[in-house]
Amino acid sequence: MTVHPFIEAEKQGGHNVKRACELLKVSRTAFYARRTAVPSPRAARDAELTEKITEVHTRSRGSYGAPRVHAALHKDGEQCGRRRVARLMRQAGLEGRHRRRRQRTTIPDPQAAIRPDLVVRNFQPDPTARDVRWCGDITYIPTEEGWLYLATVIDIASRRVVGWATADHLRTELVADALRAACKTRRPDGPVIFHSDRGCQLRFNQSLQHP
Incomplete structure (x- = not known):
């Protein structure tokens, strides 16, 4: 389990990052490199898809589940799998209404x-x-x-x-x-x-x- 979120919380609380890194035996260089790291292409694509999924879900007044959201995205020219849509909807806390x-x-x-x-x-x-x-x-x-x-x-x-x-x-x-x-x-x-x-x-x- 990474300890970087804990160090980040310590930094936000005004505590000494150097001391926290020493206690947790973490390189300060690695910590700052992680903070400034550029998101991977997959992560960037997930963020883009999540935004479009949220838009489709909102247009449906919260009634669309993953299959119908996926169909709507496919109709708009978005190439993505249904499982990926379902995963991103779960992560975003979105779900359809069931009869x-x-x-x-x-x-x-x-x-x-x-x-x-x-x-x-x-x-x-x-x-x-x-x-x-x-x-x-x-x-x-x-x-x-x-x-x-x-x-x-x-x-x-x-x-x-x-x-x-x-x-x-x-x-x-x-x-x-x-x-x-x-x-x-x-x-x-x-x-x-x-x-x-x-x-x-x-x-x-x-x-x-x-x-």
Whole structure:
């Protein structure tokens, strides 16, 4: 391990370089020669590339990783390897943004009975038919503690969310809670068609009837 950085720090602190070199058994001539040495061609090229890499990374708003930065440099006529770009990005503390892994919320159940499509794929709003056709879906929200699942119930007549529920799981209770919330909020006078994907979460074994 070289002791030149330590001697340099001593010099910056106002200490005697000669004494430091004597204690560390280092030649003062070698120390000063190292301080004034001209960077090697490779080091100079790395510095030049790092500047261009930083420029490309900034233009991408910090989203580009090494492969895309390398492609952008190649398009601009820069001849350099991807590994070199990756190394220089690591040294400069630059990294791209990675897309989160997509979370599946609708899991088809092969054992679920096939139900008729009572809305006949008609999802057009109809202000005169409130609380007649509802549809539901589940989405997911990434948090620091993991995935948060959101189940919603939408009145097709107005495309308004009439009920919702959140949970840290994808069990049937999540959808049931959203439907209970919708029934409590709207209290429909007659029967309501609830349309959703054929996921395993929608296999109800409980009544959701409300007065």
